[in-house]
Amino acid sequence: MQAGDRVYLDHNATAPVRPEVAEAVARALLDLPGNPSSVHREGRAARAALENARAQVAALLGAAPARVTFTSGGTEGANAVLSGALRRQGAPAPTRLLVGASEHPCVLAGHRFAPEATELLPVDAEGVVDLAHLEARLAALAGESLLISLQAANNETGVLQPLGAVVALARRHGRALVHSDAVQAAGRIPLNFANSGLDAVTVSAHKLAGPKGVGAVALAADVTLDPVFVRGGGQEARLRGGTENLAGIVGAGVAAEIAGRDLAAEAARLTGLREAFEAAVLARAPEAVVAGAGAARLPNTVCLAVPGLEAATALIAFDLGGVAVSSGSACASGKVGRSAVLAAMGVPPALAACALRISFGWTSRESDRDRFLTVFDRLLATLYKRRERAA
Missing domain, CATH: 3.40.640.10 (Type I PLP-dependent aspartate aminotransferase-like (Major domain))
Structure with a gap:
């Protein structure tokens, strides 16, 4: 949308x-x-x-x-x-x-x-x-x-x-x-x-x-x-x-x-969108981790973490860049905290603090993915410059 x-x-x-x-x-x-x-x-x-x-x-x-x-x-x-x-x-x-x-x-x-x-x-x-x-x-x-x-x-x-x-x-x-x-x-x-x-x-x-x-x-x-x-x-x-x-x-x-009528076609469309999205992210940030990537997943959901790119900072940047994503469940009064889901999966706290959830749906198009990647590229550039200064 x-x-x-x-x-x-x-x-x-x-x-x-x-x-x-x-x-x-x-x-x-x-x-x-x-x-x-x-x-x-x-x-x-x-x-x-x-x-x-x-x-x-x-x-x-x-x-x-x-x-x-x-x-x-x-x-x-x-x-x-x-x-x-x-x-x-x-x-x-x-x-x-x-x-x-x-x-x-x-x-x-x-x-x-x-x-x-x-x-x-x-x-x-x-x-x-x-x-x-x-x-x-x-x-x-x-x-x-x-x-x-x-x-x-x-x-x-x-x-x-x-x-x-x-x-x-x-x-x-x-x-x-x-x-x-x-x-x-x-x-x-x-x-x-x-x-x-x-x-x-x-x-x-x-x-x-x-x-x-x-x-x-x-x-x-x-x-x-x-x-x-x-x-x-x-x-x-x-x-x-x-x-x-x-x-x-x-x-x-x-x-x-409507959901039942369009389910098969929409699932196929969203799976393609999700897979292309993940491939684009990993091409830019090979160190990125997709939670649950080895399991069967919903067609529309990506839980993504780039080490060092904290969700609290990234969410603000995406919002200012006109992209609405989240850091997990939207049932915690707008707070950004450690995910209990990722903790149960054994994800280290430092990596869990970097987790973003991107979830596509009926309004999502390839142009939405491209808009996300534009902001993501800026965040990665800042992250990599920070690493270079610290090296």
């Missing part, structure tokens, strides 16, 4: 809203005055729009519409699923949580399990969960009621987790529940929740070029979730009280439909 003379390369923080989505939201605000819970004509029209959006989101996820619950976003959904209220029908609630060490803060800080009932699952140097460790822990904890939470794709590095293997291990050792934060994956890689063996996934519309403040939880047919989201009326199958954000949900549905 270009606003004036600026380039936006921070789609993992939030994707610019598509014009079709904005139009759908505006129409819903103007044309759907009714409450979806009302029985009159206006209420029925609002209900129809709500259920149509639910079907659109369900189609993107490969889930049953009746098992999709709308939320205020990925954080609320993850908090609810990891509250201890998710359980298999007829089975006790989980008493222990196994969670990936490189998860998003909404998982690491948002669950309600006691510290002594929570275990971090280590990841390797590429950011992929250690399956041997997981299997050993599942075997040791046989007989306990467990919940595993693992991202589909990491928000900072784009690294994909082997969810199929995780589900297989869970079934082999006592059928632990498995939740996946699919906020970054939905609309960027194919998802088929119904066939995945997962018990719950959480997503957020604004990563799909939809409105902010809307998300969803999809549940498997044989699991239940106590109404812990927001207590009140009987909305959202009695799981989340309060009148639904109808205009936002309509926008989420349109965003999901």
Whole structure:
């Protein structure tokens, strides 16, 4: 996206809203005055729009519409699923949580399990969960009621987790529940929740070029979730009280439909853009490190570090140069600090302090990459001159 003379390369923080989505939201605000819970004509029209959006989101996820619950976003959904209220029908609630060490803060800080009932699952140097460790822990904890939470794709590095293997291990050792934060994956890689063996996934519309403040939880047919989201009326199958954000949900549905329609072509386009970008960066700075480069990754995400080029300084330079990038998750009140994700991967603190996240999306073009490289070249020139003076 270009606003004036600026380039936006921070789609993992939030994707610019598509014009079709904005139009759908505006129409819903103007044309759907009714409450979806009302029985009159206006209420029925609002209900129809709500259920149509639910079907659109369900189609993107490969889930049953009746098992999709709308939320205020990925954080609320993850908090609810990891509250201890998710359980298999007829089975006790989980008493222990196994969670990936490189998860998003909404998982690491948002669950309600006691510290002594929570275990971090280590990841390797590429950011992929250690399956041997997981299997050993599942075997040791046989007989306990467990919940595993693992991202589909990491928000900072784009690294994909082997969810199929995780589900297989869970079934082999006592059928632990498995939740996946699919906020970054939905609309960027194919998802088929119904066939995945997962018990719950959480997503957020604004990563799909939809409105902010809307998300969803999809549940498997044989699991239940106590109404812990927001207590009140009987909305959202009695799981989340309060009148639904109808205009936002309509926008989420349109965003999901477009993302699903364009997924294969867009993934191929963004993969090409990402690979060309990385090649150009490494040609200029051979010492640069791309986190997770040896693992399967999202098509759009690059986590890049040049030794000695600190992110705090680089971010200011890029911003002044009209390029929006980030240093990691955009959920830390704008602060630039050491990445917990890179720490879990064993990246040395000095190198982690140099990490930048560049995330492409539907607005990204080759000219955006070229604009980044123009600023990058200036930063490298300054860095190399500083090294020469210090030599």
